[in-house]
Amino acid sequence: MGFLSGTRLKLGSRFKRSSIASPARRSTDSTSRAFLQTEKCLLSKWLPSLVRVVGTHPFPLDELFAMAGAFEYHRPELVVDIGTHLGKSARVWHEVAKWLGEPCQIHTVDLFDPNHPEFPGKLLGQFISGLPVAQHLGDGHTVAREILLASPGKRVLLFLDGDHAYETVLRELQLATLLRPGASCILVHDTFYQPGASYNHGPYLAIEEYRKTFPFRQVVHLQLGLPGLSYLQV
Numbered sequence: 001m002g003f004l005s006g007t008r009l010k011l012g013s014r015f016k017r018s019s020i021a022s023p024a025r026r027s028t029d030s031t032s033r034a035f036l037q038t039e040k041c042l043l044s045k046w047l048p049s050l051v052r053v054v055g056t057h058p059f060p061l062d063e064l065f066a067m068a069g070a071f072e073y074h075r076p077e078l079v080v081d082i083g084t085h086l087g088k089s090a091r092v093w094h095e096v097a098k099w100l101g102e103p104c105q106i107h108t109v110d111l112f113d114p115n116h117p118e119f120p121g122k123l124l125g126q127f128i129s130g131l132p133v134a135q136h137l138g139d140g141h142t143v144a145r146e147i148l149l150a151s152p153g154k155r156v157l158l159f160l161d162g163d164h165a166y167e168t169v170l171r172e173l174q175l176a177t178l179l180r181p182g183a184s185c186i187l188v189h190d191t192f193y194q195p196g197a198s199y200n201h202g203p204y205l206a207i208e209e210y211r212k213t214f215p216f217r218q219v220v221h222l223q224l225g226l227p228g229l230s231y232l233q234v
């Protein structure tokens with residue numbers, strides 16, 4: 001990996017298989033089954049061990065399930081996670097890669113901005129401390145673009161959980177053009193949509209706008225409650 005505009009803190013990629021059986025490996029380029037056709041029983045058996053590590057906030061059970069399911073479906077070689085904060089989502093990618101025994105480079109990026117309302121201070125990346133996850137400081141879109149351009153053709157899982165403003169998410173969604181079609185996906189957090197509510201609809205509306213021009217193979221909005229998660233298959 002070459003130089004990045006953000007600060008690169010840690011990197012590694014070796015994992016051991018965990019004791020709970022994981023779903024068998026299969027073709028990762030097949031579009032013959034939809035994303036939600038995951039190995040739910042095996043995932044359900046493993047999920048409590050993930051909950052013991054990351055808890056159920058900010059990702060409730062159904063969202064942890066969908067995150068793990070998307071990973072199991074795509075078997076990404078590269079994860080780019082925008083919005084490190086405490087590092088819980090990055091830790092989810094680490095844990096699920098370890099469970100599946102998949103070598104996967106995991107990158108996470110956050111601003112280092114003490115004036116940002118969500119700045120976690122010393123707790124930034126707490127959940128991935130000492131783990132083989134590359135932690136970057138910088139703007140999510142800028143850093144993610146550099147990582148993706150440096151790794152063409154890989155199966156990628158891109159996770160958007162940084163600034164939730166409509167314009168920011170719309171810009172980040174345009175990274176879809178750098179992803180390998182038929183093999184990659186984007187997950188967007190905080191996409192619950194309820195017209196008229198004061199909840200931030202930026203991420204949901206950005207997806208609905210961008211899909212008018214970008215031909216996602218599949219779009220699933222998990223509308224089971226707040227905060228909400230959406231899956232976009234590239």
Ligand SMILES: C[S@@+](CC[C@H](N)C(=O)[O-])C[C@H]1O[C@@H](n2cnc3c(N)ncnc32)[C@H](O)[C@@H]1O
Pocket residue numbers: 058082083084085086087088089090109110111116118119120138139140141161162163
């Ligand atoms: C809701 S938190 C993310 C939670 C995190 N994924 C986790 O699992 O712990 C949002 C984070 O996005 C960061 N953020 C805001 N704008 C950003 C940007 N342009 N690029 C990268 N990170 C950004 C904030 O600093 C904050 O830490």
